[in-house]
Amino acid sequence: MIFSEFKGQSVFVTGAASGIGYAQARAFLQQGAHVFGFDIQQGEMPNLQNDFPGRFQFGLGSISVQQDVELAARVAGEIDILLNTAGVLDGYLTSLETDEALWNRIMNTNVKGMYFVTNAILPQMLERKGGVIINMASIAGLVAGGGGAAYTASKHAVIGYTKQLSHDYVRMGIRVNALAPGAIETPMNAADFAGDGEMAKWVAEQTPAGRWAQAEEIGNVTLFLASKAADYMHGTVLPIDGGWIVK
DSSP: OOOGGGTTOEEEEETTTSHHHHHHHHHHHHTTOEEEEEESSOTTHHHHHHHSTTTEEEEEOOTTSHHHHHHHHHHHOSOSEEEEOOOOOOTTOOTTTOOHHHHHHHHIIIIIHHHHHHHHHHHHHHHHTOEEEEEEOOGGGTSTTSSOHHHHHHHHHHHHHHHHHHHHHGGGTEEEEEEEEOSEESGGGGGGGSTTOHHHHHHHHHSTTSSOEEHHHHHHHHHHHHSGGGTTOOSOEEEESTTGGGO
């Protein structure tokens, strides 16, 4: 898959230390882009720095801390493509099992953090009258059962935020869409594979495609959604779920 248009473009990726964010960062680097990764831990980001010298840099901090985000945005400089990928799970807890601290952690990361990052990067895109934003939703933003009460609420909020961003800024040159992954094998889902892996097996059986996806598959779809080939897609929520939501 070749997208030569990304050569020389600048991409800002949250959650780039592992999983989908890491796969997205690598996918754009392989296309010749310059990438700035942002995460609360360095994880695998030094590998990208070694593999793509001079084209990958990263910053450490929390997307839920506005000062961290604003500093990272200043260091990253001009950005063409923003990938709001960072997020946290809630352990599939029901509402009565969710205490206020967990609710706040999920919302502060998955929703408020996305708002902080977007507002730090968006003004420069508006100045240039162009930019692409891709938010990480989930099938949990479309149907119940993909997470607990807090996570499902947060991903529904992400979808609403995506649609409103698109509505507000599309005629100013900003293209905003969201991805809605299903079962993706990443460190974030390691608990499903723990022990005998019965949960992971059950999820695969319940997925029409019969398997979990790899993070690289999300990276490839992200390339398409960020490309000119998807230029008429605005406020779209694109499922990558092995057929989960068609059941």
